[in-house]
Amino acid sequence: MEQELVVMEIICNAGEARSLSYEALRLSREQDFEAADEKLSQARECINKAHLIQTQLIEEDQGEGKVPMTLVMVHAQDHLMTTILAQEMAVEIVALNKKISNK
Template identity: 35%
Template sequence: MGLIINGGNAKSDAMEAIQAAKTGDFALAEQKLEESDKALVEAHHSQTSMLTQEASGEDMKVTLLLVHSQDHLMNAITFRDMASEVVDVYKKMAGVTVD
């Protein structure tokens, strides 16, 4: 469940970053991108824990929930990357220097 919860939080934070940038609140947009990154780190910890268990010989059943959680994480990562680009576009449109 850590993958699903943290993946969902990461995606939501990334979406909030885009919404903040859309209104010109670039400080909030950057804050939300950072929060998204933190949620992704937590999701990766969950994923690493499962991978470590399987690598240690513990049998891991491939369930619909496991597949869904991995899908959720991958979508969150992709969305986070895209959100960063969208925030940069809004910054450029506003005349703000992009790193």
């Protein structure tokens, strides 16, 4: 696959995962935990897709600079990493909201 398409695939999957994670937070504030958990699961699937592409790029590069490092590639990597952090934090916040709602 062309590098631009690969990079856009990472960005699109990461963006979808981030949106789903924030949707899960909104649902958990409304105490709709089943729907929140589903959104988090969907976010994890999107992250896994993006991470698989990232891993393939790393394997292709083999630490030898075979994959050109463009600004959009850096953006895609940054987008994925911040999305992973957002999703992990959303998981914790949803869990806290569940705990608080049970008191």
